Amino acid sequence: MPGIIFPAEWYPQSAVQVTWPHTETDWADDLEEVTACYIGFSREILKRQKLLVVCAHAREIGKYFSRDERKNLICAEIESNDTWARDHGGISLFIDDRPAISDFGFNGWGLKFAANRDNLITGRLFEKSVFQPGVAYRNNLHFILEGGSIESDGKGTLLTTSQCLLAPNRNQPMTQDEIDDYLKQCLGAERVLWLHHGYLAGDDTDSHIDTLARFCDEQTIAYVKCDDPQDEHYQELRMMEEELESFVAHDGQPYRLVGLPMADAVYHDGERLPATYANFLIINGAVLIPFYGTEKDHIAKDQLREIFPDREIIGVDCGPLIRQHGSLHCATMQFPIGFL
Secondary structure (H helix, E strand, O other), X not given: OOOEEOOOOOOOEEEEEEEXXXXXXXXXXXXXXXXXXXXXXXXXXXXXXXXXXXXOOHHHHHOOOOHHHHOXXXXXXXXXXXXXXXXXXXXXXXXXXXXXXXXXXXXXXXXXXXXXXXHHHHHHHHHOOOOOOOOEEEEEEEEEOOHHHEEEOOOOEEEEEHHHHOOOOOOOOOOHHHHHHXXXXXXXXXXXXXEOOXXXXXXXXOOOHHHXXXXXXOOEEEEEEOOOOOOOOHHHHHHXXXXXXXXXXXXXXXXXXXXXXXXXXXXXXXXXXXXXXXXXXXXXOEEEEEEOXXXXXXXXXXXXHHHOOOOEEEEEEOHHHHXXXXXXXXXOEEEEOOOO
């Protein structure tokens, strides 16, 4: 079996992929506002690395950015259903030290939404020769796996949730043990840490790990902590916290756990939305953290500053994103050095 490394998000990156909102997505009624959000966080990425934009019209995208910013801009005209690049994007690996992208199946989070175009994006990026020569394509389309459902520490440990990976309309009738074995085989994992508790109201993903708990380094996990016994999430998130406390890092030591505040409730059309500070994005030299317009934004930012003392911590207004039940990490997918 080849040596497979699934790089952690904090590894040096060559680019971040986004899939740009357009009139045929769920953003149609809020297109101007969400486009402004995409422009804002895209500029932060372009300051530090390349940005790969999957879009309907490349010429329109270029108009949003300065000449200097466009030096790091790569546009690929490919059809899409929606914009959640974390979940339809390819998973970057190194196999025997050579870059490869695994293209897993995406079926709209268990057939909840149309995904026929999104499921083809990674393959079409290869058809267009977007990636560097030598980057291999791995066809894993027979297995449903969204990027937001798994976290890697870069040392052979995966963190995931049973609510998602064992959900109907993904990979059933596979059992947890069978999925565990498959992830180890195709992602080079030595072990998989499964969380069986934790959720956010309004979440369409069946509890993606990137909404709940995130590796920040090999020894540190940041997670959503709820201190309000009256909040509907309190019991489930407390049980998730106990699970995290039982885990040990690859060196056998308990993880350093940092409880991020439970975001103040955000509602749209009477529905509570899955606002979470765990949905941050690590890029070269910075961490972009979603803001929701409350005092807790700055509490979470200060906590991330302590976790990532060598990176700039930048707040991004994700009010437009959360109205479609996603946030910053959901909208992006990073590629390590050597891919673009």
